[in-house]
Amino acid sequence: MFYIYCPHCGEHREEEEFHAKGQAHIVRPIDPAACDDKAWGEYLFFRKNPRGLHHELWIHAAGCRKFFNMTRDTVTYEIKEIYKIGEQPSVVAGNKLAGNK
Amino acid sequence: MSDLESNVEVVAKAAVMNQLPADGSGVRAESPLFHAELEVLAKQGPQQGGVHLRENKLQGHLTLRCNQNNPDQLAAVETVLGLALPIQPLTAVVKGDISIRWMSPDEWLIVVPGEQTFDIESCFRDVMTGHYSLVNGSGGQTIIELWGPDVVSLLKKCTPIDFHPTQFPVGKVVSSIFAKSGAVISRTGEDRFELVIRRSFADYLWLWLQDASREYGLVIEV
Numbered sequence: 001m002f003y004i005y006c007p008h009c010g011e012h013r014e015e016e017e018f019h020a021k022g023q024a025h026i027v028r029p030i031d032p033a034a035c036d037d038k039a040w041g042e043y044l045f046f047r048k049n050p051r052g053l054h055h056e057l058w059i060h061a062a063g064c065r066k067f068f069n070m071t072r073d074t075v076t077y078e079i080k081e082i083y084k085i086g087e088q089p090s091v092v093a094g095n096k097l098a099g100n101k
Numbered sequence: 102m103s104d105l106e107s108n109v110e111v112v113a114k115a116a117v118m119n120q121l122p123a124d125g126s127g128v129r130a131e132s133p134l135f136h137a138e139l140e141v142l143a144k145q146g147p148q149q150g151g152v153h154l155r156e157n158k159l160q161g162h163l164t165l166r167c168n169q170n171n172p173d174q175l176a177a178v179e180t181v182l183g184l185a186l187p188i189q190p191l192t193a194v195v196k197g198d199i200s201i202r203w204m205s206p207d208e209w210l211i212v213v214p215g216e217q218t219f220d221i222e223s224c225f226r227d228v229m230t231g232h233y234s235l236v237n238g239s240g241g242q243t244i245i246e247l248w249g250p251d252v253v254s255l256l257k258k259c260t261p262i263d264f265h266p267t268q269f270p271v272g273k274v275v276s277s278i279f280a281k282s283g284a285v286i287s288r289t290g291e292d293r294f295e296l297v298i299r300r301s302f303a304d305y306l307w308l309w310l311q312d313a314s315r316e317y318g319l320v321i322e323v
């Protein structure tokens with residue numbers, strides 16, 4: 001049980017209100033019909049599974065029902081950063097001390 | 102979003118339907134807790150207790166989705182309702198018998214008297230501009246009012262939300278987990294709250310609230 005900050009509601013809420021939605025920053029190919037099977041398959045099915053920092057998509061499912069991004073450490077479960085859709089993370093692998101946005 | 106809006110032409114008038122049966126049609130409106138016979142319980146049940154419950158039934162529930170950065174839309178809402186959209190997250194505003202709850206940065210729940218719903222929705226269709234959505238969900242949910250000295254103790258059993266006055270002042274509204282279901286919870290007074298709940302969960306939550314308030318005593322009012 002831990003608390004997660006929703007950047008839309010502007011406050012921390014109980015984990016139970018949220019759902020994880022997998023890897024963040026997956027860009028849909030602009031012209032899917034032009035993709036070969038490998039490119040389309042990788043877009044649809046292939047995901048990172050890092051040990052350490054991971055950028056994830058989450059939804060405040062029982063609250064405002066909005067998506068946002070979270071950078072999380074998959075080893076410690078520590079939440080490093082919350083940022084909105086369309087924004088880039090400031091905490092990235094190899095830059096673990098960068099805490100400010 | 103502004104690019105999108107500038108490209109949207111007003112295509113056609115949305116279909117608006119008066120969901121209330123016409124006078125004299127003989128159709129009876131039944132709230133989601135109709136079967137609980139709250140009127141009977143109000144007369145025959147306990148008259149004293151730590152928690153009071155009333156169903157604020159058959160109100161008009163309009164879900165508005167629009168752009169809070171569009172001044173024309175904000176002005177239109179004020180024209181129709183005489184009440185400004187609460188832009189501040191997690192706040193609700195009330196004026197007379199109309200209330201607006203912030204649901205998300207682009208979604209609000211407008212509650213109006215049931216018999217005014219059709220007129221207000223029609224008025225929105227005339228006045229609102231740009232890209233927006235207005236849905237009449239009146240039949241799908243109901244409002245439960247809870248008040249009394251033990252109402253916070255009751256709510257603490259139902260949801261992980263912090264109800265301390267510094268964290269949850271009067272005028273705040275949240276959507277959250279509520280007893281394995283969900284509810285839109287707003288504080289309308291120091292010891293007074295309102296729950297907006299789904300019709301399909303109304304009976305379950307009614308049973309839950311009776312059980313959870315047993316130790317305080319539950320008074321039904323109409």
Ligand SMILES: [Zn+2]
Pocket residue numbers: 006007008009010060063064065066
């Ligand atoms: Zn939220």
